[in-house]
Amino acid sequence: xxxxxxxxxxxxxxxxxxxEGPHISSVRTLVTVFVALLAFTAITVFTAKMTDxxxxxxxxxxxxxxxxxxxxxxxxxxxLRYDNVFYSFLFLSCLGALALFLGLTxxxxxxxxxxxxxxxxxxxxxxxxxxxxxxxxxxxxxxxxLYMANCAACHAVDARGIPGLGENLIGDSFVLRSSDAELxxxxxxxxxxxxxxxxxxxPMPPRGGNPNLTxxxxxxxxxxxxxxxxxxxxxxx
Amino acid sequence: MASIPSDHNARPAAPHENPxxxxxxxxxxxxxxxxxxxxxxxxxxxxxLFGGFFCAxxxxxxxxPETFEGASAKFLDxxxxxxxxxxxxxxxxxxxxxxxxxxxxxxxxxxxxxIITIACAIFFLVTKLWLEYWPKIVEGKLPGTFFTYSxxxxxxxxxxxxxxxxxxxxxxxxVLIGVFLLTWLLVRAWKLHFxxxxxxxxxxxxxxxxxxxxxxxxLFPLLYLV
Numbered sequence: 001x002x003x004x005x006x007x008x009x010x011x012x013x014x015x016x017x018x019x020e021g022p023h024i025s026s027v028r029t030l031v032t033v034f035v036a037l038l039a040f041t042a043i044t045v046f047t048a049k050m051t052d053x054x055x056x057x058x059x060x061x062x063x064x065x066x067x068x069x070x071x072x073x074x075x076x077x078x079x080l081r082y083d084n085v086f087y088s089f090l091f092l093s094c095l096g097a098l099a100l101f102l103g104l105t106x107x108x109x110x111x112x113x114x115x116x117x118x119x120x121x122x123x124x125x126x127x128x129x130x131x132x133x134x135x136x137x138x139x140x141x142x143x144x145x146l147y148m149a150n151c152a153a154c155h156a157v158d159a160r161g162i163p164g165l166g167e168n169l170i171g172d173s174f175v176l177r178s179s180d181a182e183l184x185x186x187x188x189x190x191x192x193x194x195x196x197x198x199x200x201x202x203p204m205p206p207r208g209g210n211p212n213l214t215x216x217x218x219x220x221x222x223x224x225x226x227x228x229x230x231x232x233x234x235x236x237x
Numbered sequence: 238m239a240s241i242p243s244d245h246n247a248r249p250a251a252p253h254e255n256p257x258x259x260x261x262x263x264x265x266x267x268x269x270x271x272x273x274x275x276x277x278x279x280x281x282x283x284x285x286l287f288g289g290f291f292c293a294x295x296x297x298x299x300x301x302p303e304t305f306e307g308a309s310a311k312f313l314d315x316x317x318x319x320x321x322x323x324x325x326x327x328x329x330x331x332x333x334x335x336x337x338x339x340x341x342x343x344x345x346x347x348x349x350x351x352i353i354t355i356a357c358a359i360f361f362l363v364t365k366l367w368l369e370y371w372p373k374i375v376e377g378k379l380p381g382t383f384f385t386y387s388x389x390x391x392x393x394x395x396x397x398x399x400x401x402x403x404x405x406x407x408x409x410x411x412v413l414i415g416v417f418l419l420t421w422l423l424v425r426a427w428k429l430h431f432x433x434x435x436x437x438x439x440x441x442x443x444x445x446x447x448x449x450x451x452x453x454x455x456l457f458p459l460l461y462l463v
Contacts (some may be wrong), residue, residue, distance in 0.1 A: 025336075027337070037329075041322050041323065041326065044457075044462065055302055059298075059459075060460035062459070062462055062463045063455070063458070063459075066454050066455045066457075067455045070454055071452050073451050074447075079336075079440075083275075087274070087277045091280070091284075094280075098285060101285075101288055102291065102292050102295060105292055105296060115320075
């Protein structure tokens with residue numbers, strides 16, 4: 001005011017925001033922010049321990065409270081509210097980049113299965129109830145892992161077969177014609193190379209060559225192989 | 238060297254009364270703007286560095302929700318996390334106060350606030366090493382292939398621990414670096430390097446320290462609570 005060279009005597013800094021020179025935070029502001037941060041910490045702990053909004057709700061609440069605390073730190077402790085706006089711009093740009101980074105990754109993780117043949121095809125009738133649907137998805141997922149570990153070496157990762165080793169399984173008449181139980185039975189027994197029914201002359205070992213595969217696991221593999229079939233596939237006459 | 242206008246003619250000028258402006262800056266204000274902008278740019282890279290950990294957390298939490306929901310209570314004590322949160326908040330407060338002290342030339346308060354800040358940082362590290370890291374190392378609750386804990390309930394417990402160790406150890410390293418920076422500030426404060434005209438180093442280390450606090454504000458609920 002009267003003497004810009006000594007603008008900030010102790011205790012008067014906050015009252016005169018329009019003085020020349022850098023802004024000096026008042027003790028009251030800093031203490032208030034500190035107490036508010038402590039209070040929000042207590043609220044965060046309390047709500048996380050006492051309330052149950054479901055997994056997602058709890059996370060949103062905790063992150064929301066953390067964001068409030070973070071904003072207070074940025075505005076008052078880091079002085080962004082009083083400082084050059086360009087620093088705020090820099091920091092917000094960074095948060096925008098972070099949001100893109102997290103957001104697009106989550107979109108990917110959330111939707112990756114949608115372009116997987118498992119989810120896009122509906123060759124197998126899908127149980128309507130949610131629990132059944134969940135069991136069905138689980139069986140497919142387990143079946144895929146089992147397929148990759150036990151079958152893919154001969155029948156190929158995409159189940160289209162490898163010449164001189166395993167048959168193509170996609171759109172294959174035998175697969176389409178047989179019932180689930182018949183397919184499970186077939187995989188359990190396998191087929192020797194000189195069997196008259198053999199189409200390739202290559203043996204199919206019992207249980208795909210892995211005696212540790214349980215019948216249930218083989219059924220899961222069948223669920224997976226079924227899901228790979230094209231929607232409109234019909235067995236050749 | 239220009240003489241310093243002073244009311245106390247007999248007293249030699251303290252270093253902070255005679256700020257040095259590097260020759261490539263037009264003015265002290267420009268020098269300080271450049272210095273602070275550099276710090277803010279660095280801080281954005283820090284936020285993005287930790288953003289990687291938050292991203293890993295989000296991805297694995299989405300893939301294995303049952304593991305993550307129980308992991309906080311199973312592996313971590315929220316009370317230790319809460320105490321360390323309060324300690325870091327206090328240190329952020331004292332560092333903000335120390336800038337005010339420099340602006341008002343309160344040299345003793347400046348030193349006291351810096352000492353409290355350093356004490357908080359060391360308390361944080363000791364708590365972390367002694368009460369959290371050490372028992373986990375003994376029990377084999379370690380990341381990745383070092384995981385030998387026998388009480389694991391799911392196959393994915395070690396993923397939670399891997400994220401916990403990577404994120405908190407990187408954060409702890411930042412706290413340790415902060416201790417050195419703050420000690421450097423304290424030494425300079427003792428030599429009267431900071432005053433109403435000169436406190437850029439104080440501000441910049443303060444900004445760094447607030448970001449360390451800021452990251453902990455988000456790590457704490459994600460790892461210890463929800």
